[in-house]
Amino acid sequence: MTNKNLIKGRTGDWEVVIGLEVHAQVISKAKLFSGADTSFGAEPNEHVSLVDAAMPGMLPVINKVAIEQAVRTGLGIKAQINRFSVFDRKNYFYPDLPQGYQISQFSDPIVGKGEIIIDMEDGDSRSVGITRIHLEQDAGKSVHDMDPSSTYVDLNRSGVTLMEIVSEPDLRSAEEAAAYLTKLRAILRYLGTCDGNMEQGSMRCDANVSVRKPGDELGTRCEIKNVNSIRFAAQAIEYEARRQIEVIEEGGTIEQQTRLFDANKGVTRSMRSKEEAHDYRYFPDPDLLPVNLSEEFIEEIRSTLPELPDDKKQRFVDELGLSGYDADVLVAERAIAEYFEEAAEGQDAKTVANWVTSDLFGYLNKEDLEISDSPVAAKQLGALVGLISDGTISGRIARDVFAEMCATGKDPAVVVEEKGLKQVSDTGELESIVDEAIAKGAAQVEQYKSGNEKIIGWFVGQVMQATKGQANPQMVNEILRKKLSE
Numbered sequence: 484m485t486n487k488n489l490i491k492g493r494t495g496d497w498e499v500v501i502g503l504e505v506h507a508q509v510i511s512k513a514k515l516f517s518g519a520d521t522s523f524g525a526e527p528n529e530h531v532s533l534v535d536a537a538m539p540g541m542l543p544v545i546n547k548v549a550i551e552q553a554v555r556t557g558l559g560i561k562a563q564i565n566r567f568s569v570f571d572r573k574n575y576f577y578p579d580l581p582q583g584y585q586i587s588q589f590s591d592p593i594v595g596k597g598e599i600i601i602d603m604e605d606g607d608s609r610s611v612g613i614t615r616i617h618l619e620q621d622a623g624k625s626v627h628d629m630d631p632s633s634t635y636v637d638l639n640r641s642g643v644t645l646m647e648i649v650s651e652p653d654l655r656s657a658e659e660a661a662a663y664l665t666k667l668r669a670i671l672r673y674l675g676t677c678d679g680n681m682e683q684g685s686m687r688c689d690a691n692v693s694v695r696k697p698g699d700e701l702g703t704r705c706e707i708k709n710v711n712s713i714r715f716a717a718q719a720i721e722y723e724a725r726r727q728i729e730v731i732e733e734g735g736t737i738e739q740q741t742r743l744f745d746a747n748k749g750v751t752r753s754m755r756s757k758e759e760a761h762d763y764r765y766f767p768d769p770d771l772l773p774v775n776l777s778e779e780f781i782e783e784i785r786s787t788l789p790e791l792p793d794d795k796k797q798r799f800v801d802e803l804g805l806s807g808y809d810a811d812v813l814v815a816e817r818a819i820a821e822y823f824e825e826a827a828e829g830q831d832a833k834t835v836a837n838w839v840t841s842d843l844f845g846y847l848n849k850e851d852l853e854i855s856d857s858p859v860a861a862k863q864l865g866a867l868v869g870l871i872s873d874g875t876i877s878g879r880i881a882r883d884v885f886a887e888m889c890a891t892g893k894d895p896a897v898v899v900e901e902k903g904l905k906q907v908s909d910t911g912e913l914e915s916i917v918d919e920a921i922a923k924g925a926a927q928v929e930q931y932k933s934g935n936e937k938i939i940g941w942f943v944g945q946v947m948q949a950t951k952g953q954a955n956p957q958m959v960n961e962i963l964r965k966k967l968s969e
């Protein structure tokens with residue numbers, strides 16, 4: 484850990500320590516212990532089975548897909564997969580929890596220690612420890628804004644599968660926490676185990692924050708609950724760290740607390756203190772047997788893992804010659820990486836990378852489009868780069884062709900043909916245009932001969948004007964140099 488993360492206080496430097504607990508909703512058609520539908524956007528209480536509503540005598544039945552998804556996630560973060568795990572009851576009362584307990588995993592989670600490599604903007608990478616991943620049921624939702632005097636309960640979410648992904652207290656700044664969430668989300672999306680849509684609540688984060696003087700023992704932490712965007716997580720951590728430093732520097736002490744982040748004000752507020760903390764009285768759920776996984780079951784899942792962002796990045800750098808920065812940008816989302824690879828097939832990869840990260844991203848950002856909605860298909864972008872490489876068009880004309888492709892969705896070759904944009908590479912034709920430019924610029928010829936090499940730009944400009952920018956720039960330069968030194 485480097486000193487750049489330290490925060491300056493009145494009494495010296497402070498180190499921030501952060502551990503994150505991420506709740507990720509598992510992609511599965513059915514809930515963890517019932518066959519009810521999990522799709523987003525249904526009418527309230529449309530997706531509720533008798534199990535989810537905790538009708539008396541209903542028994543949970545484990546959803547095999549949920550187990551597979553947790554194992555898949557564990558393998559994706561190079562974690563220990565526990566062949567033996569147990570479901571426990573976490574008992575508490577809440578109106579949106581009809582069972583009176585949440586089925587979770589406490590002493591024996593399905594996934595043990597793993598790691599996630601985070602990539603910082605300055606090019607640094609480092610490993611963050613994962614403590615565990617356990618499976619648990621989501622709760623329902625209390626609805627306060629439908630009626631001024633009543634609260635309603637929507638149980639659609641009740642019983643949906645969550646993975647709780649717990650990190651070690653290894654993060655040292657809000658930026659690192661943001662990088663961790665970004666990377667974790669990318670891995671989950673690559674694996675197809677969680678869609679990572681924080682604004683829809685399918686990925687939520689609890690941030691544990693403490694501060695200490697460098698070298699000291701861990702300080703007392705506060706936990707900021709249910710943060711629903713990466714930006715908010717960073718803001719909440721930043722605020723909370725400074726708040727704690729201020730409290731300590733004024734002679735106070737930090738009490739262990741659960742806090743909430745108010746995104747409008749940018750502050751965290753106390754929700755409950757340690758004394759009010761729940762005693763969940765965990766015990767193994769008597770309705771469920773422990774989960775025993777066979778080695779074959781785990782290996783079967785391992786054999787279907789996709790190439791993950793870290794490996795993909797390494798391959799883009801080693802085999803395609805991309806810079807680490809470009810590779811990071813391209814692997815950040817699976818859909819982008821796939822688009823790039825399809826476009827780069829048979830083309831110069833670096834040129835394609837430039838087109839994707841500058842022109843294509845520029846257009847998509849401007850139009851607020853996802854890559855899946857790009858009017859220019861990957862193959863078409865590849866073909867455009869092909870036309871530059873084989874000299875059919877110049878890089879400058881390619882920008883016009885690209886704009887036309889964005890507007891019409893046409894193939895680059897069709898745009899070039901229709902608009903007559905083919906590069907003029909005919910030596911005879913270019914020579915006579917160059918001759919005309921030289922004839923017009925007697926004064927410029929003098930300057931060139933007396934050593935002003937830069938004046939060649941003026942001649943190039945003349946030729947480009949005469950050819951509407953379609954002259955092959957390299958050939959124009961060669962012919963000019965030859966003729967001017969005659």
Ligand code: ADP
Nearest residue numbers: 500501502503650651652691692693701702704
């Ligand atoms: P709980 O289950 O009560 O939330 P855990 O011991 O499981 O407690 O810790 C939860 C999270 O808090 C983990 O992500 C861990 O890394 C983090 N954590 C633990 N101690 C500290 C600390 N002193 N400062 C910051 N984070 C911490």
Ligand code: MG
Nearest residue numbers: 504689691706
């Ligand atoms: Mg916690």
